Amino acid sequence: MRLVCESVGHKYGALDVLDGIGLTVADGECLAVVGPSGCGKSTLLGIMGGLVEPTAGRVFVEGAAPAGSLNPITYVFQDFALLPWRSVASNVALALEHHPLDAQVLAARVDDALARTGLREFRDAFPKQLSGGMRQRVGIARALAVAPAVLLMDEPLSALDAQTRELLMEDFLALWLAARTTSVYVTHNLHEALRLADRICVLSRRPGRIKQIVGVGVPQADRALPAAARAMAELAEQLWHAVRAEAVDAEREVADG
Amino acid sequence: MADRRPVPFRGGGFSPIPVRHAAAIGFAVLLALWEFAVRHGLVSPLFLPAPTTVVAALGDLWTAGTLWQHVSESLVRLIGGWCLGTLAGLAAGLAMGVWSLGRAVGVPLVSALFPIPKISLLPLLILWLGIGEASKIATIALGVFFPTVIATYSAIDAVPRNLIRMAQSFGLPARDVLRKIVLPGALPGILAGFRISTSIALILLVSAEMIGAQYGIGAFVLQAGNLMLTDQLLAGVLLISLLGLAIGTGLTQLERRLLRWR
Amino acid sequence: MIRLSRRAAVAGAFATISAPAALRAQTLRKTSVGVLRLSSSGPVFIAAERGYWREAGLDVELKFFTAAQQVPVAVTSGDAEFGVTGLTASFFNLAGKGALKIIASQSREAKGFPLVAYMVTNAAYDKGFRSVRDFAGKRVGITTTGSTFHYELGLLAKKYGFELSSVTLVPLQTLPNMQAAFKGGQVDAILAPVTLARALTADNSGKVLAWAGDETPWQLGALFTSPRAIAERRDLVERFVRGYLRGTADFNAAFNQRDAAGKEVHGTNFAETIGVVARAVQQSPELVAVGLPFVDALGRLDVGDIYNQIAFWQQAGLVGRDVNGREIVDLSFVRGHLNVPKS
Incomplete structure (x- = not known):
């Protein structure tokens, strides 16, 4: 399934947040969106997911969702958004309960999602008993359970410590490589973008406009290889250069009040 | 090195740790002092009856067989009034919590009506509902209603919006968002509100039983006060606080069961 | 002062x-x-x-x-x-x-000093509650148990030979509550201080049967x-x-x-x-x-x-x-x- 943004813009009252975003996420592609804080990355993702109403432009999906997809456009949240009063399995089940599924089918889907995220032995734990990384695994399991056609991830690792982030990133990559679900990955961390994305979209400071879209030539599986090191380093340099200019200006703007 | 000194410990304190049996011992010492002061004429028994006298007054009620009558009539009013006020308060609080128009209309109304001393409405309640059980139950229900409304809609406000967005992102219908996200999320706040509303119900018991009640703990306390029978007065007060303690303990148990996840 | x-x-x-x-x-x-x-x-x-x-x-x-x-x-x-x-x-x-x-x-x-009235509601009056002898079996609003009103009814019971226990005394604590209960017909009678009695007769809410001073000086x-x-x-x-x-x-x-x-x-x-x-x-x-x-x-x-x-x-x-x-x-x-x- 493809996701298409047509000159999407957004204003909070007088504040111009996003302006003229035209973007197509190809079927099976992972697009990262990076940019300085406050550039409207999360708002853009909200608009793509139908959680924020754009004040200009529209978002479309094109193509059929894969068979068995219950919730074509599915979110993974920065703060996990788990229900503290539900167990791990029950949190995953929440995404399925309102669909007309047999109890066994539902249980099987939950089991499968838990198995893929390594959460089987934690199925009866409550969120407060889990570490941050485990909690985000629940968030991912919940998203996998509905077999999404488009996965929208809003800084999914930024609430975690550095080591956990590395570990989860590896898991992400493995899951994504296995399924190749169309994905949009919003982050302020270039390292994550370079590791996961096929293309990286740099947004300017507020009002967010597309400054640059960079394709990462190297396949995800090969990026950690020594042979790719030079190309990856150059790309990182180029991206950082683009983001840095915006970040410096955004910083000044905030300081000027 | 010659000039070597240990670093002195300077932390600690300012963090109370539970001391076993301290509460019970403190309470017992206080009661003993009180009893001693009255027995030895340091305090006139008229001004402050000794604990034993108060317990004896309670014992008299028991032997006269009226204790249960007082307690049961009060319980009927308390339970009836509280349930009525709570159900209405939950409904209104929910409407105000999730519905903008309900909020716009409700908040100023609650602000205007909450502070009215219910006792000043007794003559009106008598005119509307008579002097039977209805007006007594209504007095308690009115007192319970407003704090429940406030607790409910504040509790709904306190439900993290991102959980609601999450539910919407998975396509949960509005009814399910309410049932699976909003209500369970508001439960801790609502239960905390119950502590306040049950206390208010107990406080209003005396007011409610001002309306022509022959039996009831409130009526008993009122009559003891009117007759200057201070030992009976304190016996009645003791009953009310025991009732309060029982309700509080019950609510703690309920919270432990329902809010295990916290 | x-x-x-x-x-x-x-x-x-x-x-x-x-x-x-x-x-x-x-x-x-x-x-x-x-x-x-x-x-x-x-x-x-x-x-x-x-x-x-x-x-x-x-x-x-x-x-x-x-x-x-x-x-x-x-x-x-x-x-x-x-x-x-x-x-x-x-x-x-x-x-x-x-x-x-x-x-x-x-x-x-004392006789001739109208201070407290025995007042009956019109409804009770129409049903035959027309004399201070008729208190038995009726509901009577007073302020509190142990009040002067309570005693006055006791004196009346003694004078006319009815049992005070046959009268349902309804303690209503305050005069406004008594007035409300009387007007709403929730009691058959009240003992009303003269100002309340005058107000209730003036708006025709009830009738004065007698004055306590005339019946039972104390x-x-x-x-x-x-x-x-x-x-x-x-x-x-x-x-x-x-x-x-x-x-x-x-x-x-x-x-x-x-x-x-x-x-x-x-x-x-x-x-x-x-x-x-x-x-x-x-x-x-x-x-x-x-x-x-x-x-x-x-x-x-x-x-x-x-x-x-x-x-x-x-x-x-x-x-x-x-x-x-x-x-x-x-x-x-x-x-x-x-x-x-x-x-």
Whole structure:
């Protein structure tokens, strides 16, 4: 399934947040969106997911969702958004309960999602008993359970410590490589973008406009290889250069009040 | 090195740790002092009856067989009034919590009506509902209603919006968002509100039983006060606080069961 | 609080001739009396305003309370040295613990003085509740158990031979509650103070069957103090009673006069005296004139009735069996008490 943004813009009252975003996420592609804080990355993702109403432009999906997809456009949240009063399995089940599924089918889907995220032995734990990384695994399991056609991830690792982030990133990559679900990955961390994305979209400071879209030539599986090191380093340099200019200006703007 | 000194410990304190049996011992010492002061004429028994006298007054009620009558009539009013006020308060609080128009209309109304001393409405309640059980139950229900409304809609406000967005992102219908996200999320706040509303119900018991009640703990306390029978007065007060303690303990148990996840 | 009348000013002027004002003021002994703003406390207001206590060597502070129960409590706790108010079960419970002694009378329910009405609702009246003999089986609103209204019904029950236990007494705590219950028809009858009775008859909400004073005269109120004051400051108590009795005499002379046919006539200094009372109770003189009780000119008590009150409350289980009338009443301050039981 493809996701298409047509000159999407957004204003909070007088504040111009996003302006003229035209973007197509190809079927099976992972697009990262990076940019300085406050550039409207999360708002853009909200608009793509139908959680924020754009004040200009529209978002479309094109193509059929894969068979068995219950919730074509599915979110993974920065703060996990788990229900503290539900167990791990029950949190995953929440995404399925309102669909007309047999109890066994539902249980099987939950089991499968838990198995893929390594959460089987934690199925009866409550969120407060889990570490941050485990909690985000629940968030991912919940998203996998509905077999999404488009996965929208809003800084999914930024609430975690550095080591956990590395570990989860590896898991992400493995899951994504296995399924190749169309994905949009919003982050302020270039390292994550370079590791996961096929293309990286740099947004300017507020009002967010597309400054640059960079394709990462190297396949995800090969990026950690020594042979790719030079190309990856150059790309990182180029991206950082683009983001840095915006970040410096955004910083000044905030300081000027 | 010659000039070597240990670093002195300077932390600690300012963090109370539970001391076993301290509460019970403190309470017992206080009661003993009180009893001693009255027995030895340091305090006139008229001004402050000794604990034993108060317990004896309670014992008299028991032997006269009226204790249960007082307690049961009060319980009927308390339970009836509280349930009525709570159900209405939950409904209104929910409407105000999730519905903008309900909020716009409700908040100023609650602000205007909450502070009215219910006792000043007794003559009106008598005119509307008579002097039977209805007006007594209504007095308690009115007192319970407003704090429940406030607790409910504040509790709904306190439900993290991102959980609601999450539910919407998975396509949960509005009814399910309410049932699976909003209500369970508001439960801790609502239960905390119950502590306040049950206390208010107990406080209003005396007011409610001002309306022509022959039996009831409130009526008993009122009559003891009117007759200057201070030992009976304190016996009645003791009953009310025991009732309060029982309700509080019950609510703690309920919270432990329902809010295990916290 | 109470403005000095001309007479008091004159008395003060004479005093300055014999001694400097400051010295004179120093010799006055300070004391206090707890009262309600009711016309039945008229003798207190009169004695204060006309300087009768000043002339007896006392500087009396009036302490105002809002409910009859508060006055004996204030005397018990020492907030006031004397008190004047109606007698209730609560009073006897306090007095029975050795905290109070009655020394003179205040108002009395008496024939021809409409103070408290037996009022029935129109509905009850239409159903045949037309006489004070018909109370059995009815619902009657009173303020509280142990109140003067409660006792008045007890006296009525005794007089007409019905069982008080056959009457459902509904304690409603306040007069507004009683009024609401009466108007709403939730009780068949109430005992209504004269102002409430007039208001209810004026808007045709019910009918007055009779007045308590006409049916069952009794000793409604009294002047009292603490046993300690009598034991330790007998002289001060005597001076206080002296001033108070000049107040009762003025009150009686002005307000309690009746002609041969029993019709009310204005007595000595009526207008000025009613002004004194009206200012103290903060109501119009016209309103005060409507509800003036009988006060014995000599401050004599109906001692037999006080004993009867105690017996009545004891029988109702509202006053302890150990309370003894003889220990509560001190007959030595006023001469010629009425109806004194022979021991």
